[in-house]
Amino acid sequence: MILLASASPRRAEILERHGVEFFVSPADIDESVNPLENAPDYVLRLAKEKAESQRPELPSSGCELILAADTCVEIENQILGKPSNFEDFLSILEKLSGRTHQVHSGVALAKEGVKTELVLVSTRVHFRELSEREIRSYWESGEPQDKAGGYGIQGLAAEFVTGIEGSFSNVVGLPIRETMQLLNRWGVASTLDPRAR
Numbered sequence: 573m574i575l576l577a578s579a580s581p582r583r584a585e586i587l588e589r590h591g592v593e594f595f596v597s598p599a600d601i602d603e604s605v606n607p608l609e610n611a612p613d614y615v616l617r618l619a620k621e622k623a624e625s626q627r628p629e630l631p632s633s634g635c636e637l638i639l640a641a642d643t644c645v646e647i648e649n650q651i652l653g654k655p656s657n658f659e660d661f662l663s664i665l666e667k668l669s670g671r672t673h674q675v676h677s678g679v680a681l682a683k684e685g686v687k688t689e690l691v692l693v694s695t696r697v698h699f700r701e702l703s704e705r706e707i708r709s710y711w712e713s714g715e716p717q718d719k720a721g722g723y724g725i726q727g728l729a730a731e732f733v734t735g736i737e738g739s740f741s742n743v744v745g746l747p748i749r750e751t752m753q754l755l756n757r758w759g760v761a762s763t764l765d766p767r768a769r
Contacts, residue, residue, distance in 0.1 A: 574760060575633050577626040577640035582726070582745040587639075590748060590762045592755065595633045599625045599640060603653075611646035615678035616690050618642035623682035630684060637758055638682040643745050645721025647673040655722045661711050662704075664722040668732075670701040675721070675743045681754050691754055693747035695738030697725070702732060720745075 576584065579598035587594055599622035605614055622640035630636065645652040647667055655661035667673075675695045682688040710729065716722045723729035725736075725743045741748040752762050 573633075573635050574637040574639050574755070575626055575629060575635040577622045577638055580641075580745055582724075583641060586741055586744065586746045586748050587751075590752060592752075592760060592762065594639070595635055597626055597629045597633060599623075601625055603642075605651055610649065611644055611651050611674070611676045612678070612692050612694065614651060615642045615644050615676045616680075616692055617678070619678035619680035620682075620688050620690060623680035623688055627682060627684060636683060637755075637760065638680075639751070639755070640680045640682070641677055641746055641751075643675060643677040643720050643742070645673055645675055647671065652721045654718060654720055655716060658711055661716055661722045662707060665702060665707045665710070668699045668702075668721070668723075669707075670699060672696055672698045673721070677742050677745070677747050679747065679751050679754060681758060683758070689754060689758075691747075691750050693739055693742045693750050695736055695740075695742045695747075697733060697743060698735045699732050700734050706732075 573593045576594040576596050577599040601621050619640050619642045623638045626638050652664050655664055677693050679691045680688050713728055715724055715727050739747045
């Protein structure tokens with residue numbers, strides 16, 4: 573059993589699919605971008621802060637390990653977060669339309685008395701040209717509001733994507749191959765691991 577320092581239903585779903593047992597205890601930290609901080613450093617810092625902020629919760633949770641992650645969308649060295657309103661969303665999708673952007677995830681695994689281990693995964697995503705009508709319809713679907721970069725590749729926005737280079741699950745919110753490699757090193761088995769049978 574691990575403590576998942578995230579309220580993301582997408583991360584929980586990915587872990588469940590791979591047979592990882594976890595207890596959810598979302599971290600509440602300041603997610604502001606530091607001056608001159610690039611996107612990879614940003615997601616690694618937030619993942620580390622989320623994981624380490626939950627160390628006091630370990631005794632009551634019955635867990636020994638804390639898993640945390642943070643994901644952001646980057647285009648032209650600009651970090652795109654979750655849209656705050658329609659105007660913000662429209663600006664984000666117009667930036668992504670017809671272009672290639674990167675999705676970065678930082679993953680952190682922490683334990684009491686042990687240095688936090690970090691992993692960075694980046695994926696390139698190619699979007700086709702989007703019309704304002706399509707962007708507006710997507711907003712009205714209700715899907716983009718809680719997602720970094722204003723879209724969910726596993727949902728309706730799959731229609732916008734012409735290709736990806738790298739991890740699909742990373743774009744969803746948790747790079748599962750790299751996360752499972754990290755968990756395996758710390759003794760956590762997945763559904764496909766012989767130790768779980």
